[in-house]
Amino acid sequence: MKINQWFKVAALSASALVSSVSLAEDEPMKVGFVYVGPVGDHGWSYEHDQGRIEMEKYFDGKVETTYVENVSEGADAERVITQLAKAGNDVIFTTSFGFMNPTIKAAKRFPNVTFEHATGYKRGKNVSTYVLRTYEGRYVSGVAAAMESKTNTLGYIATFPIPEVIRDINATYLGAKSVNPDIKLKIVWVNTWYDPGKESDAANALMDQGADVIIQHTDSPAPLIAAEKRGMMGIGQASDMAHFAPKSHMFSVRDHWAPHYIKTVEAVMDGTWKPQDFWGGLKEDMLQIVSINPNLPEDVKTAIVTTEAKIKSGELKPFTGPMKDNQGNEVIAAGHSLTDEELAAVNWYVERIDAKIPR
Structure with missing residues (x-):
């Protein structure tokens, strides 16, 4: 070449x-x-x-x-x-x-x-x-649900007994108890993230036990639809579920x-x-309170907005002591707010939740 x-x-x-x-x-x-x-x-x-x-x-x-x-x-x-x-x-x-x-x-x-x-x-x-x-949205949910409840009983559809779900159940109850110390929380475990049939059955079982507001950790709108059929109320999970139950939907906690x-x-x-x-969370706009039902009582709508604002600003931290579990043991010392590492390990129910965590 x-x-x-x-x-x-x-x-x-x-x-x-x-x-x-x-x-x-x-x-x-x-x-x-x-x-x-x-x-x-x-x-x-x-x-x-x-x-x-x-x-x-x-x-x-x-x-x-x-x-x-x-x-x-x-x-x-x-x-x-x-x-x-x-x-x-x-x-x-x-x-x-x-x-x-x-x-x-x-x-x-x-x-x-x-x-x-x-x-x-x-x-x-x-x-x-x-x-x-998500516990921040559950706390807001608990406040609103307890104010809306006529039977003094809320229903929670739980998925699996992992820290995320357990702390959200606790946060729901803590929010509810902050406005009504006598509120009751009924829990049904469905052992699934998504199964509309099981979710609907769980919602009906909770309503049969007297719950008139349904909060869910599962992913389909089936619980809200079941609540609408029976004239009860519910809160949407993960996405805006307002259009599935326009009368029963209080608001949704949207994941962003x-x-x-x-x-x-x-x-x-x-x-x-x-x-x-x-x-x-709420502060980072990765958790959003959306589609508040305009037909809710004014005090409930105000409580939703003000509770959300307090959590966003840091004025309100749901897991702040003193706090005991439902066995009477101190789980959070006075003045201490759980760190992220501690939140990730929550495996106890707060005081007065009348239930046992499945093992």
């Missing part, structure tokens, strides 16, 4: 290499999501997916997302997470408590992938945790995940991401 021909070939090869690098740099970051329920559950998974959509729009072509819905917590989750990592996703969000161990296992196998797990407590070099202060998803992806992009335990 002549020297001038060699230079031409070398120049073409270099040009091809530069083009290849530019193409790689221009490719969008791939972000995967794993959902425990269907995106159409109108609750938890629905709002995570709304956050995904909002995040993708924010980055305007710089991010490409994918999701897998209806993933069982356990071996199936590990398989799905592994597939997303193998597919080249740079960031993977796993959005249910039961995905914790599968996420940790996958993260060890894919150290160059950034993992974020919702509501868990295990972290690693490439694993963060993130959670909403987009701010965290945007911030996380930006941090991965600019190389500043570090593992952390992130908590977002």
